Amino acid sequence: MTTILDTIVAAKRVEVAATRSREPLADVLRRAESLRPVRDFEGALRKSDIQIIAEVKKASPSAGVIRQDFDPLAIACTYERHGAACISVLTDRQFFQGDLHYLSTIRNNVSLPVLRKDFVIDVYQLAEARAAGADAVLLIAEILPGNALTELYDQARSLGLGVLVELHDADQMPRVIDCGATLIGINNRDLRTFETRIEHTLDLAERVPNNCCLVSESGIRSHSDLQKLQQSGVDAVLVGESLMRAPDIGIALDELQGIRR
Numbered sequence: 001m002t003t004i005l006d007t008i009v010a011a012k013r014v015e016v017a018a019t020r021s022r023e024p025l026a027d028v029l030r031r032a033e034s035l036r037p038v039r040d041f042e043g044a045l046r047k048s049d050i051q052i053i054a055e056v057k058k059a060s061p062s063a064g065v066i067r068q069d070f071d072p073l074a075i076a077c078t079y080e081r082h083g084a085a086c087i088s089v090l091t092d093r094q095f096f097q098g099d100l101h102y103l104s105t106i107r108n109n110v111s112l113p114v115l116r117k118d119f120v121i122d123v124y125q126l127a128e129a130r131a132a133g134a135d136a137v138l139l140i141a142e143i144l145p146g147n148a149l150t151e152l153y154d155q156a157r158s159l160g161l162g163v164l165v166e167l168h169d170a171d172q173m174p175r176v177i178d179c180g181a182t183l184i185g186i187n188n189r190d191l192r193t194f195e196t197r198i199e200h201t202l203d204l205a206e207r208v209p210n211n212c213c214l215v216s217e218s219g220i221r222s223h224s225d226l227q228k229l230q231q232s233g234v235d236a237v238l239v240g241e242s243l244m245r246a247p248d249i250g251i252a253l254d255e256l257q258g259i260r261r
Contacts, residue, residue: 003192004061008095009143012119015094020124032130032159039113041136041162042183044085045213045236050226051085053115053215054253055240056106058090059097062194066244072102073109075249080110082253088115088138088238100132107133115164119143123155136162136183141172142191150179164215168200173207182212185238189218198225205232223258 045051056079058070076087089106090098100116107114115136116129121143129137137156141149149165156163157180165181167173168190176184186204189196201216208214216229217238229237239256246252254260 004194005143005191008061008092008119009121011094012092012121016122016124019128025124025127028124028127028131032127035130035133038130038135038160038162039111041086041113041115041164042213044113045183045215047085047235050230050234051236052083052253052256053086053088053236053238054079054084054243055088055117055238056090056102057088057096057098057240057244059095060241061095063241065097066241073105075244076106076110076112078250079243079253080112082250083257083259084112084253085236086113086115086136088117088240090240091116091118100128103129103134104132107135113162115162120152121148123152126152126156126159126161130159130161134161136164138185139163139165140187140191141165141167141176142169149175153179153181166217170204170207173204177209177212183215184208184212185215185217187217188220198229201229201234202232205234208233220256223256226256226258 056072056075059065079087089103090096091100092098113135116134117138120139139152153163164183164185165176166185166187167176168187186201188198188200196219198219213235215236215238216234220237220239221242243249243252
């Protein structure tokens with residue numbers, strides 16, 4: 001049975017091939033080399049208190065359009081003013097209505113580290129991310145079988161990018177650790193079914209080495225969720241949909257942090 005994740009990855013292969021035919025990898029790498037050094041994405045999350053990666057996300061396959069009045073730069077600036085540690089930008093166009101241009105615009109106008117969140121399957125996307133100004137990229141273990149995860153991790157690091165390596169399935173944990181990841185994300189959403197439960201992080205947290213920075217992703221909606229995760233050793237959370245749906249994004253981010261205004 002074909003899942004939505006299978007469909008997205010198949011479409012991504014076509015997309016990458018088409019983009020590569022328009023601009024060769026060597027040209028993208030030359031653009032990337034001219035950029036300033038990246039900001040320390042992982043370092044921004046290694047604090048005593050739990051940190052928030054706030055996501056700029058217009059739509060998703062399961063929810064459709066999440067926010068009609070979508071202004072990516074205004075949203076990112078709001079996140080910065082209200083205490084986010086980092087910003088994640090959805091760049092997939094076909095399924096999430098994202099754009100790499102959103103990331104470039106945000107990176108040029110905020111001081112926070114910025115993550116390219118996409119379905120990365122090829123070194124070309126890493127070069128694109130760096131050329132667009134990304135400080136870090138997301139790698140998803142489930143879509144990178146065999147040696148692909150380690151190869152892309154090493155290639156990302158060689159470009160100077162930070163890497164958030166994400167998994168959902170428990171059996172992916174050894175591969176994630178073995179690839180060298182020090183920033184590990186546990187996705188509470190199964191990308192094949194879109195079922196979401198934050199307890200999934202609690203189930204797997206003890207398997208993450210103590211020297212790693214642990215990020216819980218998806219399904220986090222309240223300050224009590226943050227407290228529960230922090231008590232289980234989580235260092236940071238990635239939050240998108242609950243903030244995107246809020247009438248006032250700044251107030252929603254304050255409340256997530258336990259700040260009442």
